[in-house]
Amino acid sequence: MGSERVEMGKRPQQDTRNAGHTRIAPSNAHMLDSVNTHTLGWLNAPPNACCFCWCCCCSCSCLTARPSKDERIPERICEKQTEAEVEELRGPTLEDVRLWSQSFEQLIxxxxxxxxFRQFLKTEFSEENLLFWLACEELKKETNRTVVEQTVKQIYEDYVSILSPREVSLDSRVRDVINKNMLEPTSHTFDDAQHxxxxxxxxxxxxxxxxxxxYADLMKSLEEPQTPNES
Structure with a gap:
């Protein structure tokens, strides 16, 4: 018994750092390291990585940044806007231009x-007339009271005020009507002035x-070239 106690006393203390761990044979240690590496890589993989990208290598195609559904919507909207702009850039047809000469309504x-017409008005330094008319047209479409009041104020400052460099030519009667309408702004505040x-x-x-x-040059540019008479 005494010898057994001595042997037990000589037994080296167990390393608490390895407590709870199973001892692995050296020949299998490298296999465990490989599994742990792949497992940790899978646990730490970004959310957009596929289940096979345990290594999270940068060459994997699934780690490529992809736009979300919400991010792709504006792109489609931009494409539609671009198509509309392309259509606008195609310019008027010869028939369109001929209609303009029939009445001012057809033109505007x-x-x-x-x-x-706006480009022509610029040469006569009267572009503000058309801009004022267009602003009044947009005002008529507005239904939000707050926006209407803000727009009325902006139109007044831009085209009616005598301090504005883009003041349109209005007689005293129409100006009196505007001043009265400004007390309770509506989408029809400038109807008399617009007319x-x-x-x-x-x-x-x-x-x-x-x-x-x-106008003559525009018509000429749109006319189809005349086919020469055959001899």
């Missing part, structure tokens, strides 16, 4: 007509545009 209701500017453009600027070189 056409996006291409307004664009060409007066429309009439001014129709009687003054429109005839000059139709008789201008700008």
């Amino acid at each position: 209701k056409s996006p291409h007509g307004r664009a060409n 007066q500017i429309y009439t001014l453009m129709q009687r003054d600027s429109y005839p000059r545009f139709i008789n201008s070189n700008v």
